[in-house]
Amino acid sequence: MLMSNPTRLQLAIQNIEKARAYTRQLLEGLDDADWFRQPTEGVTHVAWQVGHLAMAQYALCLARRRGSEPGDRDLMSREFRRHFGKGSIPDPDPANNPSPEEIRQVFDAVHRQSLAELAAEDDARLAEPLAAPHEMFNTLIEALEFCALHEMLHAGQIGLLRRLLGSEPLR
Numbered sequence: 001m002l003m004s005n006p007t008r009l010q011l012a013i014q015n016i017e018k019a020r021a022y023t024r025q026l027l028e029g030l031d032d033a034d035w036f037r038q039p040t041e042g043v044t045h046v047a048w049q050v051g052h053l054a055m056a057q058y059a060l061c062l063a064r065r066r067g068s069e070p071g072d073r074d075l076m077s078r079e080f081r082r083h084f085g086k087g088s089i090p091d092p093d094p095a096n097n098p099s100p101e102e103i104r105q106v107f108d109a110v111h112r113q114s115l116a117e118l119a120a121e122d123d124a125r126l127a128e129p130l131a132a133p134h135e136m137f138n139t140l141i142e143a144l145e146f147c148a149l150h151e152m153l154h155a156g157q158i159g160l161l162r163r164l165l166g167s168e169p170l171r
Helices: 008-027 046-066 078-084 100-119 140-164
Strands: 129-134 137-139
Touching: 008 046, 008 100, 008 140, 046 078, 046 100, 046 140, 129 140, 137 140
Parallel strands: none
Antiparallel strands: 129 137
């Protein structure tokens, strides 16, 4: 639901939700057997894209905002981060990866946790410089805005994979 005169935080949250809704549409109807298929060897696959989005949302919306917390290992294991973190290489062998169901569970759990914590975020902290800035952002609000942009970039890759795997484009 769009608000009149939303705050920058509210806009960032809306954009994160819109990007996630679009990614979910792209994933609908994809068979689990296709999650690890690479249309061209050594490129990427749907499982890596979705796992990477979960890992990135955790980093952008949770870890960079408040550091890691003990309960975070329940959201996402160290092994999961190893598979899907920045610089990781997509492995097409399903036996070497978490299952599509596990990837979807982490993808959804990180998103729920991010939205829950962002709903209680203090607007005054948004412009503070991050302890670990990135080439694309320096403040918390910029990291949150980048989260939606990053998801759309990877949603585009999922859309291309869908087409290369024989699925129709979204209308």
